[in-house]
Amino acid sequence: MELKKGLEDIAIKETEITYIDGNLGRLYYRGYSIFDLAEFSNFEETAYLIWFGKLPNSRELKDLKEKLAEERNLPEYVVQFIKNVRKDANPMDVLRTAISMLGIEDESNKEELWEKAVKITSKIPTIISFFVRTRKNLDIIEPDSSLSHAENFLYMLKGEKPSNLESKVMDVSLLLHMDHEMNASTFACLVVASTLSDIYSSVVAGVSALKGPLHGGANSEALKQFMEIGNKDNVEEYIMKKLESGHRIMGFGHRIYKTYDPRAKILKEYAKMITKEKGLYNLYEVAEKVDEIGSRILGKKGIYPNVDFYAGLVFYSLGFEPDLFPTVFASSRIVGWTAHIMEYLKDNKLIRPKAIYKGEIGRKYIGIQERE
CATH class of the missing domain: 1.10.230.10 (Cytochrome P450-Terp, domain 2)
Structure with missing residues (x-):
């Protein structure tokens, strides 16, 4: 059996979400160049593209924007957790735990996976912003449903409406981090999803992998x-x-x-x-x-x-402190994580790789008295 450390060059699924040409330096979401999307599209439209495989029409885009805006608020128990957690806590630990708490109380099993994906995507900026405001002893800023996803994130973070340039830079930054094929955190999501666990548990695995300095730091x-x-x-x-x-x-x-x-x-x-x-x-x-x-x-x-x-x-x-960078990364990559989860589950197979055993065989058991 050939050993492939780090699973390098091992494909675990077929995908229609993202294509990377590493030699030519090209990246495509659903066949669209990242350069075109960064110039002409926005977070909400590109999220729709990644989740559903096509660019939305005006009605579909309006509906998604409204649903994202509707889902930004956090349950009171999550708000209380954020207010009570240590102010020096790692922001990724706070994000991971808050998402897990959302999963405990989300009993809406009748919802489609994409609806849960939208719900988690909407709430991550709120979790991050509330924690930042709380650890600085500032009043939390409630979401503003009239603002775009990127604008609202910066508004909740700083308490003032962002400039046009800030909004555009934030929007493009989130768009560029949405997906990148089978990276460590996406793979972690799929390992959990392949067991038919819930989407919250799968996303928590992705957040945990992204926390590592070799990936998100x-x-x-x-x-x-x-x-x-x-x-x-x-x-x-x-x-x-x-x-x-x-x-x-x-x-x-x-x-x-x-x-x-x-x-x-x-x-x-x-x-x-x-x-x-x-x-x-x-x-x-x-x-x-x-x-x-x-x-x-x-x-x-x-x-x-x-x-x-x-x-x-x-x-x-844009106003984010360095320890928050992985959480900003996660607030974007959640779109790719959930898209890959939904795609993988259409033709699910439990992920179970092999290990090459290098130890001894047939060792004789010795009682504890003799071991002394």
């Missing part, structure tokens, strides 16, 4: 790197010292992409705009210089910036 590490460098004039020396000592440049490299991550290309332009508006342009200049020098050196090995490279800078400029 790279964007904050890239931002810390830019802050540590401080000035674009320090970039070249910093990079050379890192590489000479065998360390990685954070935000570079991807298991699938052997060229520039298309999501990073899009986020780079929005990072430039939002850092200018927020007085953080010096950090963008550092990032751009790291991008330039790092790509020149590491590009020869097929190592280029990934989505995390600019994502942390964008999230930070």
Whole structure:
């Protein structure tokens, strides 16, 4: 039996949701280029596309927007949990537990899976925002049903309506993180779903996997790197010292992409705009210089910036603290997780891989007295 550590290059299902061309740096949701969707679409429309396989007409889009807005409020018991949890708790732990609590009380088994997907998607920004406000000893901001998904997220977070640029940058950021084929957190969701467990348990598995620094934490590490460098004039020396000592440049490299991550290309332009508006342009200049020098050196090995490279800078400029970045990631990836769960369950097979045994056989049992 061939050992495939990390299940690399092992396919576990066929999909119509996302296609990635790692050599050419292309990403498609349901056949639509990520570049076109980022330019012309929005969170709600793209979520409909990923869940249902087609772009919505005006009535379908209106209905989805209304349903997303209707489901933003949290049950009182979840609000009380958020208010009472330790203020220094890991935000991903809070999110994971809150989603699990929602699952305990959701007895609406007559609902379709997509309706539950919408419900969870709507509530995640509320969970995150309520926790942020509570740990800062600020009054929580109730959802505003007149705002879009992205606008409402920022409004609940900061207590003021976002600017047009903030809204657009937030919307595009969420759109770009919606799905990425069979990554670790999506696979974790499917392992649980394949047992015919409920969708909440499956999503909790995804959140738990995303909490890991090898999956959801790279964007904050890239931002810390830019802050540590401080000035674009320090970039070249910093990079050379890192590489000479065998360390990685954070935000570079991807298991699938052997060229520039298309999501990073899009986020780079929005990072430039939002850092200018927020007085953080010096950090963008550092990032751009790291991008330039790092790509020149590491590009020869097929190592280029990934989505995390600019994502942390964008999230930070929008007002999210670094420990919140994985939760923002989850608030978007929930669309892909639930879409893959629904797709897999149409032709379900319990996921049960093998392990290659390397231990001894036929060992003789020795009583505990002799073992002394």
